[in-house]
Amino acid sequence: MVGKYTGLSDSYLSVLKALLHASVAMGRKLVVEWVPSCDLEACAAKETPEAHKKAWKLLKGADGILVPGGFGDRGVQGKILAAKYARENNVPYLGICLGMQIAVIDFARSVMKLPGANSTEFDPDTTSPCVIFMPEGSKTHMGATMRLGSRRTYFNVTTCKSAKLYGNARFVDERHRHRYEVNPEMVPEFEKAGLSFVGKDESGTRMEIIELPNHKFFVGAQFHPEFKSRPGKPSPLFVGLIAASSGQLETLLQPSPIIVNPKPVPKPINGTVGPKKTMYPNGHAKKPLDSLVYFANGNVIHT
Numbered sequence: 001m002v003g004k005y006t007g008l009s010d011s012y013l014s015v016l017k018a019l020l021h022a023s024v025a026m027g028r029k030l031v032v033e034w035v036p037s038c039d040l041e042a043c044a045a046k047e048t049p050e051a052h053k054k055a056w057k058l059l060k061g062a063d064g065i066l067v068p069g070g071f072g073d074r075g076v077q078g079k080i081l082a083a084k085y086a087r088e089n090n091v092p093y094l095g096i097c098l099g100m101q102i103a104v105i106d107f108a109r110s111v112m113k114l115p116g117a118n119s120t121e122f123d124p125d126t127t128s129p130c131v132i133f134m135p136e137g138s139k140t141h142m143g144a145t146m147r148l149g150s151r152r153t154y155f156n157v158t159t160c161k162s163a164k165l166y167g168n169a170r171f172v173d174e175r176h177r178h179r180y181e182v183n184p185e186m187v188p189e190f191e192k193a194g195l196s197f198v199g200k201d202e203s204g205t206r207m208e209i210i211e212l213p214n215h216k217f218f219v220g221a222q223f224h225p226e227f228k229s230r231p232g233k234p235s236p237l238f239v240g241l242i243a244a245s246s247g248q249l250e251t252l253l254q255p256s257p258i259i260v261n262p263k264p265v266p267k268p269i270n271g272t273v274g275p276k277k278t279m280y281p282n283g284h285a286k287k288p289l290d291s292l293v294y295f296a297n298g299n300v301i302h303t
């Protein structure tokens with residue numbers, strides 16, 4: 001976990017709980033190492049060399065990297081370096097809110113060769129504003145500009161990892177808490193360079209989920225999936241991170257070959273002997289649609 005308030009695990013309580021719910025679901029013991037993002041930065045190599053060395057050792061030893069949400073520019077450069085490390089080394093990465101925004105900044109700087117790329121939250125005069133202020137209400141009004149609460153995300157790529165993790169849902173409702181967003185005008189450039197925007201809002205202008213298709217698991221969400229995670233009902237994106245970090249993602253995303261009752265039920269003879277009642281794993285005795293395919297993540301699709 002790469003963050004600013006790493007001395008205070010309470011600040012990241014819901015993220016921690018979501019990691020735990022997902023680890024239980026995947027049958028793995030969770031070990032969280034806290035990496036203060038400031039310590040990853042180049043200036044720390046001179047000012048606090050021991051802390052810098054320790055932070056990079058922890059980051060490089062991690063099976064998966066998570067950058068949670070945050071505000072303000074302290075430690076942002078370190079978070080960008082963590083996302084870059086995960087991207088370049090095929091280490092599973094989940095970026096939440098700011099964690100998605102900084103992954104986009106790294107991609108613009110490193111892959112698209114836009115060294116000045118930044119969020120206008122951190123550099124209002126940036127030459128490549130890849131993350132910009134996009135309030136839902138007025139742009140000039142000072143209060144209540146935060147995009148808050150439940151909003152809908154539509155998947156536009158059904159083959160992506162996150163859509164599969166959400167059980168091939170067409171859309172998901174997740175909770176938001178932010179002001180800045182990926183600049184929609186730069187999206188075609190990003191897509192051309194290989195970053196996929198697999199989930200968007202209903203207008204198609206607010207980028208909700210990013211993925212790197214050729215990476216083991218590199219996912220960023222503008223929303224906060226941790227808020228809806230519960231014991232026994234883990235957040236799908238956290239399950240994805242834990243599964244990828246423990247080498248179980250491929251199996252998890254593989255549709256299992258269990259096809260329930262693909263053949264029609266025989267007709268009763270004389271009305272006396274009825275067809276054998278078939279019970280389905282969902283507990284229903286009714287005939288389902290043509291067939292049901294069960295995924296290892298517990299989701300079901302009708303085919």
Ligand SMILES: NC(=O)CC[C@H](N)C(=O)O
Binds near residue numbers: 069070098179
């Ligand atoms: N919750 C967050 O991570 C917020 C991210 C960023 N500071 C924004 O306002 O958009």
